[in-house]
Amino acid sequence: MAVRDWEAVIGLEVHAHLKTRTKMFCRCELEYGAPENTRTCPVCLAHPGALPVPNERAIEQTIKLGLALDCGIAARAIFARKNYFYPDLPKGYQISQYEAPLAGRGRFRLPRPDGDREIGIVRAHLEEDAAKTVHAGGATGRSVGADYSLVDFNRGGTPLVEIVTEPDLRSAEEAVWFLRLLRQTIVELGISDAEMEKGTLRADVNVSVRRRGEEGYRPRWEIKNMNSFTFVGRAIEAAIRQQVAAHEAGEPVEQSTYDYDADTDRLTVHRSKEEADDYRYFPEPDLVPVEPPAELVERLRAELPERPADRIRRIEPAVGFDAAVELVTTGRDRLYDRLVAAGAEARVAANAVMNEVAAAGIDPEAVDAGELAKVLGARERLPRDVYLEAVARSADPGFAAAPFLEQEAVSDASALEPVVEAVLAANPEQVQTYLGGKEGVLGYLVGQVMRETRGKADPRVVNRLLREKLRA
Amino acid sequence: MIDTLRLTAEQASELVRRREISPAELHAAYLEAIAARDPELHCYLHVCEEAEGEGIPIALKDVIGTRGIPTTAGSRILEGYVPVYDATVVTRLKARGLRILGKTNTDEFAMGSSTENSAYGPTRNPWDPSRVPGGSGGGSAAAVTAGLAPWALGSDTGGSIKQPSALCGNVGLRPTYGTVSRYGIVAFASSLDQVGPVARTVRDCAFLYSLIAGRDPCDSTTVDLPHPVELPEGDDLRGLRIGVPKELNEAEGIEPGVSAAVARAIERCRELGAEVGECSLPLSAEYGMPCYYLIAPAEASSNLARYDGVRYGYRARAADRVEMYARTRDEGFGDEPKRRILVGTYALSAGYYDAFYGQAQKVRTVIRREHDAAFERFDALACPTSPTVAFPLGARTQHPLAMYLSDLLTIPSCLAGLPGLNIPCGLSEGLPVGLQLIGPQFGENTLFRIGHALEQALGFDPVPARLRS
Numbered sequence: 018m019a020v021r022d023w024e025a026v027i028g029l030e031v032h033a034h035l036k037t038r039t040k041m042f043c044r045c046e047l048e049y050g051a052p053e054n055t056r057t058c059p060v061c062l063a064h065p066g067a068l069p070v071p072n073e074r075a076i077e078q079t080i081k082l083g084l085a086l087d088c089g090i091a092a093r094a095i096f097a098r099k100n101y102f103y104p105d106l107p108k109g110y111q112i113s114q115y116e117a118p119l120a121g122r123g124r125f126r127l128p129r130p131d132g133d134r135e136i137g138i139v140r141a142h143l144e145e146d147a148a149k150t151v152h153a154g155g156a157t158g159r160s161v162g163a164d165y166s167l168v169d170f171n172r173g174g175t176p177l178v179e180i181v182t183e184p185d186l187r188s189a190e191e192a193v194w195f196l197r198l199l200r201q202t203i204v205e206l207g208i209s210d211a212e213m214e215k216g217t218l219r220a221d222v223n224v225s226v227r228r229r230g231e232e233g234y235r236p237r238w239e240i241k242n243m244n245s246f247t248f249v250g251r252a253i254e255a256a257i258r259q260q261v262a263a264h265e266a267g268e269p270v271e272q273s274t275y276d277y278d279a280d281t282d283r284l285t286v287h288r289s290k291e292e293a294d295d296y297r298y299f300p301e302p303d304l305v306p307v308e309p310p311a312e313l314v315e316r317l318r319a320e321l322p323e324r325p326a327d328r329i330r331r332i333e334p335a336v337g338f339d340a341a342v343e344l345v346t347t348g349r350d351r352l353y354d355r356l357v358a359a360g361a362e363a364r365v366a367a368n369a370v371m372n373e374v375a376a377a378g379i380d381p382e383a384v385d386a387g388e389l390a391k392v393l394g395a396r397e398r399l400p401r402d403v404y405l406e407a408v409a410r411s412a413d414p415g416f417a418a419a420p421f422l423e424q425e426a427v428s429d430a431s432a433l434e435p436v437v438e439a440v441l442a443a444n445p446e447q448v449q450t451y452l453g454g455k456e457g458v459l460g461y462l463v464g465q466v467m468r469e470t471r472g473k474a475d476p477r478v479v480n481r482l483l484r485e486k487l488r489a
Numbered sequence: 490m491i492d493t494l495r496l497t498a499e500q501a502s503e504l505v506r507r508r509e510i511s512p513a514e515l516h517a518a519y520l521e522a523i524a525a526r527d528p529e530l531h532c533y534l535h536v537c538e539e540a541e542g543e544g545i546p547i548a549l550k551d552v553i554g555t556r557g558i559p560t561t562a563g564s565r566i567l568e569g570y571v572p573v574y575d576a577t578v579v580t581r582l583k584a585r586g587l588r589i590l591g592k593t594n595t596d597e598f599a600m601g602s603s604t605e606n607s608a609y610g611p612t613r614n615p616w617d618p619s620r621v622p623g624g625s626g627g628g629s630a631a632a633v634t635a636g637l638a639p640w641a642l643g644s645d646t647g648g649s650i651k652q653p654s655a656l657c658g659n660v661g662l663r664p665t666y667g668t669v670s671r672y673g674i675v676a677f678a679s680s681l682d683q684v685g686p687v688a689r690t691v692r693d694c695a696f697l698y699s700l701i702a703g704r705d706p707c708d709s710t711t712v713d714l715p716h717p718v719e720l721p722e723g724d725d726l727r728g729l730r731i732g733v734p735k736e737l738n739e740a741e742g743i744e745p746g747v748s749a750a751v752a753r754a755i756e757r758c759r760e761l762g763a764e765v766g767e768c769s770l771p772l773s774a775e776y777g778m779p780c781y782y783l784i785a786p787a788e789a790s791s792n793l794a795r796y797d798g799v800r801y802g803y804r805a806r807a808a809d810r811v812e813m814y815a816r817t818r819d820e821g822f823g824d825e826p827k828r829r830i831l832v833g834t835y836a837l838s839a840g841y842y843d844a845f846y847g848q849a850q851k852v853r854t855v856i857r858r859e860h861d862a863a864f865e866r867f868d869a870l871a872c873p874t875s876p877t878v879a880f881p882l883g884a885r886t887q888h889p890l891a892m893y894l895s896d897l898l899t900i901p902s903c904l905a906g907l908p909g910l911n912i913p914c915g916l917s918e919g920l921p922v923g924l925q926l927i928g929p930q931f932g933e934n935t936l937f938r939i940g941h942a943l944e945q946a947l948g949f950d951p952v953p954a955r956l957r958s
């Protein structure tokens with residue numbers, strides 16, 4: 018089998034919990050880890066007569082996200098009911114958006130070493146999350162074979178945005194890179210914690226393969242319920258392997274939903290809910306259309322921070338692609354920007370931020386960039402330990418570069434010459450050894466000069482002077 | 490001794506205000522009337538022996554959620570269900586001191602036109618107990634007419650306030666959609682459901698409307714009234730233009746006695762100074778019924794999904810979840826909700842949505858525009874509320890379509906979201922005939938004014954002959 022003859026066609030559906038104080042359609046407070054069923058009310062338990070009232074913060078956050086994804090913002094968005102039965106869906110329908118989502122077609126710039134890839138965004142819509150079902154008893158802990166099920170409605174009604182991409186991603190690595198950058202974009206908007214481990218970020222992946230150069234799409238697999246970036250990548254790899262193998266063996270590949278089993282690194286057909294395929298969407302009659310005022314949209318647009326992808330592209334010319342990616346994805350690029358603005362040389366600043374600042378474990382945001390930039394400017398002339406100490410203290414309140422710069426290495430040859438001559442005169446034996454061809458003794462002589470200058474001498478200058486004097 | 494048969498809410502309030510009677514004594518008087526007459530009529534599903542409040546009593550249709558008081562919507566599936574919160578309308582009534590007298594019978598989930606679809610047995614018409622009181626709010630309408638409550642609240646989706654008021658001979662208002670909160674009302678069809686008053690006089694009706702109307706933050710579809718409710722006075726209709734929609738006055742199936750009484754009432758409007766002219770609502774008359782019977786069941790099929798046996802209400806014993814759902818809903822729902830859930834599910838299904846639900850929404854827009862056009866020329870429209878007077882129990886239960894035709898004349902304006910007032914305008918075969926007055930959006934005050942003037946002019950005696958002493 019030759020996987021390289023095939024290309025993957027991957028689209029994602031990403032769900033992120035919004036970071037609002039209360040639920041999407043009621044006033045229950047959202048609190049991760051609260052005791053079961055203590056954050057509920059008639060609305061989120063779907064008691065008779067209870068009606069939804071949309072959370073305006075969640076609407077604003079979704080608009081913000083839409084703007085960050087270059088989506089068109091609907092002048093008139095409509096909530097719709099998605100109907101199906103499941104115990105974790107108390108109303109028997111989920112309030113979502115269907116024909117008129119808050120954010121329509123958009124695009125996501127995905128920086129790659131060889132240029133940008135543009136990933137199409139189909140839509141970003143706002144909906145409510147389902148509650149959490151726990152299957153108890155039985156052997157498997159799953160729905161099938163469980164003795165009984167318990168539902169915790171605390172999570173039910175959490176505002177959720179769903180972002181749907183075009184099938185524009187072409188490899189597992191690219192899909193994971195997109196997901197990471199999308200996650201960072203979401204987190205930096207301040208609208209979600211988007212943590213996969215906590216379930217506040219979830220991704221469903223649609224994967225199919227086709228022969229390179231082939232037009233159109235083959236049947237795709239939808240992979241659900243992955244809780245880490247690593248598993249998303251592995252699941253896609255597994256899907257590609259299994260589909261290519263099936264296609265090459267002439268076996269049918271059917272469109273279906275799969276679960277990824279990390280233990281066996283294989284995909285198995287998903288079976289738990291007998292959900293209806295037909296959700297009977299229709300406009301939610303309990304809610305009026307959402308018509309975001311133009312002023313609101315413009316205000317939110319003005320509040321948008323610079324997106325990670327844009328920052329990578331901005332920094333890249335000065336420091337190279339890899340460094341730009343590392344700076345931005347670690348969130349240290351803000352310090353980098355501040356250092357450069359304070360006069361630091363770009364590559365020096367990038368290296369320092371990625372290496373010494375990272376190693377020191379200090380908060381980049383707390384660093385006094387102006388002072389640290391001075392230290393970076395004198396870096397070559399500072400003794401290593403002095404330099405490291407200065408970096409480590411650069412986030413301390415009242416940090417000043419001056420005391421460290423005073424310890425600048427002596428690199429002025431005229432100042433060092435007398436010391437070098439004195440050391441040579443005091444060590445005739447070593448001089449003879451050196452002249453006899455054992456150049457290794459030079460290190461000893463350098464050490465003596467350093468000792469005489471109490472470490473302040475610039476070792477490179479000392480080295481050069483010693484060699485010159487010995488050659489003479 | 491208080492004659493609850495004749496006492497209006499306005500009079501009762503006055504008695505309480507003058508301390509001629511205490512709220513508790515008044516409440517007790519109604520309990521006595523209920524004890525005497527309700528065993529025959531079966532207006533109430535639940536009677537509150539005790540109540541709080543310094544005002545007069547009120548009966549509530551059993552789709553209106555009441556904290557601590559059972560609310561069944563006439564369905565087995567909500568048997569024993571006790572809400573943990575009050576509907577907004579109840580909160581507002583309690584804030585004004587009104588005392589809840591009890592919960593009145595209704596067709597299951599307000600689906601029906603005779604109250605025979607109640608899982609707890611039918612209500613009977615106080616004018617003739619062998620006949621239906623109309624529906625779905627037959628319990629509230631019969632209770633008011635029989636002196637078992639001074640007034641009541643009902644809910645109207647396609648005629649459930651107006652039609653029972655017509656058949657029982659009292660005053661019922663279906664308000665403009667969006668003026669009364671639906672929060673806490675067991676939902677049937679969200680885009681059509683409206684709570685409204687049932688009373689013995691137009692003034693009582695208007696006053697009760699003023700207590701419940703206005704924007705509610707808990708119901709996003711509500712709005713504030715553009716102008717305050719005016720209690721009607723006087724009998725002068727000069728300056729008002731009343732339209733008589735041809736199709737709603739000449740529809741097939743309207744009984745001659747009904748036509749005659751309505752025509753006389755319209756003639757009285759002219760005598761009182763109104764300008765009366767003919768108008769036409771051809772599309773509304775022709776397509777209102779099919780449009781309604783797609784939209785209402787579609788919404789109902791979704792609204793009734795929450796009755797699944799998981800959190801409250803009836804739950805059937807079963808081996809697994811899917812069987813539990815199926816049996817709970819099979820045993821919990823009666824025939825009419827099942828029929829509408831099936832129709833509605835079908836209408837929303839992939840491949841059928843555009844042809845059914847989608848098309849019905851377009852027709853609804855057409856109906857709304859047709860009414861808007863009529864209100865460019867008229868301040869109100871007049872026609873019969875029900876094509877017939879009260880019919881015998883059992884006469885239509887085996888014929889769903891015949892039953893649906895009971896709402897032929899009330900449905901179009903409901904689809905248009907417009908207010909409609911029923912007032913009794915005479916008798917036919919010894920049974921009350923209802924006149925329906927339809928107003929433009931927020932046109933309630935005009936309806937009250939016309940209704941009140943006619944009420945004075947017609948001098949209809951709202952006490953059933955058999956109960957007069």
Ligand SMILES: [Zn+2]
Nearest residue numbers: 043045058061
């Ligand atoms: Zn809640």
